[in-house]
Amino acid sequence: MKTRARALLGLVMWGLLLLLSIPLAGAAQSAETVSAHFILTAPAPGVPDLDYWANLCEQALARLSRQFPESFDTDRKIRVFVSPDMADFRSRSGLQVESVMAVAYPGRDYIILNTETMANASAFEQYQTLGHELVHLLLGRLDQERVPQWLHEGLAQIIPQQSHPTRTLALAWAQILNRCIPMRRLNYRFPYDTSQADLAYAQSASFTQYVATKVYSFPTTQDFFDALLTRPNDMDAILRDLDNPKKLDHFEAEWMRRSDKILNWILAITSTSLIWGLTVLFFVFAYLHKRHKEKDVMEDWDPWERN
Ligand SMILES: [Zn+2]
Numbered sequence: 001m002k003t004r005a006r007a008l009l010g011l012v013m014w015g016l017l018l019l020l021s022i023p024l025a026g027a028a029q030s031a032e033t034v035s036a037h038f039i040l041t042a043p044a045p046g047v048p049d050l051d052y053w054a055n056l057c058e059q060a061l062a063r064l065s066r067q068f069p070e071s072f073d074t075d076r077k078i079r080v081f082v083s084p085d086m087a088d089f090r091s092r093s094g095l096q097v098e099s100v101m102a103v104a105y106p107g108r109d110y111i112i113l114n115t116e117t118m119a120n121a122s123a124f125e126q127y128q129t130l131g132h133e134l135v136h137l138l139l140g141r142l143d144q145e146r147v148p149q150w151l152h153e154g155l156a157q158i159i160p161q162q163s164h165p166t167r168t169l170a171l172a173w174a175q176i177l178n179r180c181i182p183m184r185r186l187n188y189r190f191p192y193d194t195s196q197a198d199l200a201y202a203q204s205a206s207f208t209q210y211v212a213t214k215v216y217s218f219p220t221t222q223d224f225f226d227a228l229l230t231r232p233n234d235m236d237a238i239l240r241d242l243d244n245p246k247k248l249d250h251f252e253a254e255w256m257r258r259s260d261k262i263l264n265w266i267l268a269i270t271s272t273s274l275i276w277g278l279t280v281l282f283f284v285f286a287y288l289h290k291r292h293k294e295k296d297v298m299e300d301w302d303p304w305e306r307n
Contacts, residue, residue, distance in 0.1 A: 029044065029045065030042065030043055030044065030045075031043075031044060031045035031046070031050060032050075033050035033051060033054050034077075035054040035055075035057065035058055036058060037057070037058060037061050037074055037077060037078060038054055038057045038058065038061075038077060038078050038079070038080050039077050039078070039079050039080070040053055040054050040057070040079075040080045040081075040082055041079070041080070041081050041082065042081075042082045042083075042084060043083075043084065043088060044084070047084050048082050048084050048115045050082060053080065053082050053113060053115075056123070056126055056127055056130055057078075057080060057130055059127060059130075060127055060128075060130035060131045060134055060160070061074065061078075061134060063131060063160075064131065064134055064135070064138070064159070064160075067159070067222065068222075068225070068226050068229060068230075070230075071226055071229040071230045073141075076109065076141075077109075078109050078110070078111065078134075078137060079108075079109060079110045079111070080110075080111045080112075080113060081110070081111070081112045081113070082113050082115060083112060083113060083114055083115060083116075084115060084116070085115075085116045086098065086114065086116045086117070089112065089113075089114040089116065089117075092112055093112050093114075095192060096192075097192045097193065097194070097197075098117060099117065099194055099197075100114060100117065100192065101113070101114055101117045101118050101121065101126075101129045102114060102118070102129050102130070102132075102133050103133075104133040104134075104136035104137055104140075105140075106136050106137055106139060106140020106141075106152075107140050108140075109137055109140070109141070111130075111133045111134075111137070128160045128161070128162050129162075131159065131160025131162075132156045132157065132160055132162060133156070134160075135155055135156040135159045135160065135225075136152055136156050138229060139152055139155065139156075139228070142228065142229070142232055146239075146243070147228075147239065148186070148187045148188075148242055148243070149186055149187060149188055149189065149190050149204075150183055150186040150187065150190075150200075150203070150204040150207060150208065151204070151208055151211075151242065153186075153190060153200070153201055153204040153205070153208075154204040154205045154206075154207060154208025154209070154221075155208055155221070155224075155225050155228075157201060157204070157205045158205055158208060158209060158221045158222075158225075159221075159222065159225055164198070164201065164202070166198055167198045167199070167201050167202035167205075168202055170198040170199045170202055171199060171202035171203060171206060174199050174203075175256075175259050175260070180199070180203060180256070181196065181199060181200055181203060182252070183203070183207060183248055183249075183251075183252045184245060184248060184249070186200055186203065186204060187248075206255070206259070207251075207252070207255055208221060209221050210251075210254075210255045210258065211242070211251060211255075212224035212225075214254075214258070215251055215254075216238055
């Protein structure tokens with residue numbers, strides 16, 4: 001009897017909960033916009049402007065389609081969640097870093113945009129960020145062995161031609177101080193804290209370009225990416241190479257040696273220009289000093305000469 005009463009009570013409670021959840025679900029109205037290649041969703045209608053983001057997504061995709069015609073299926077719609085603020089972005093992505101503008105989930109054809117951080121960027125930077133995330137999705141569509149994280153991030157920066165002077169500077173310093181992150185550590189994970197992230201991104205871009213054009217002799221990194229998308233079977237051996245720790249270490253050592261050479265060359269040019277610059281400055285100073293002295297002497301003479 002007691003058990004039956006408890007079961008009845010439980011049933012009543014579930015019923016109540018169900019009744020309560022119906023109006024709640026109705027109140028949380030999300031907004032959706034469907035464009036040619038994207039389905040954009042926001043937690044509430046109005047803010048952010050889904051049409052604006054749909055247009056930017058379409059433009060970023062159109063640019064990639066122009067660069068790599070017939071290399072990927074644009075019929076499959078991509079889902080984009082447009083977060084209106086940092087709190088929403090954090091809860092959905094699990095990322096706690098403020099500087100992250102967007103995150104892509106390659107296997108799922110899904111992107112989450114952080115429009116609060118995006119609002120501080122120019123429209124061009126927003127467009128490049130979308131290009132970056134789309135490259136991640138295209139790599140995720142490959143019916144292939146795993147693409148290492150550094151290659152993902154390297155291509156996602158190079159293909160939409162993203163340039164970050166602070167990242168380049170971080171890499172130059174790390175090379176001078178011999179503090180680069182071992183590439184093996186960027187195989188599966190990527191740092192999100194800004195101090196290491198700048199370096200990790202710059203290293204990935206530089207190493208990707210080196211591997212594509214110097215190790216595997218593709219004319220450009222774009223050709224390497226195109227081959228990955230259009231001839232994935234031919235790229236099998238390359239991806240296997242990159243997955244081999246010994247080979248990766250060897251490529252990394254070569255890349256470091258090459259970067260050292262370039263760095264020494266830059267340093268040599270800078271120091272030569274510095275020496276020339278200082279020499280010119282010295283002569284200019286000596287000349288001005290001499291003129292100043294002559295003027296003093298002339299002024300001393302003046303009273304006599306004037307007469
Ligand atoms: Zn990325």
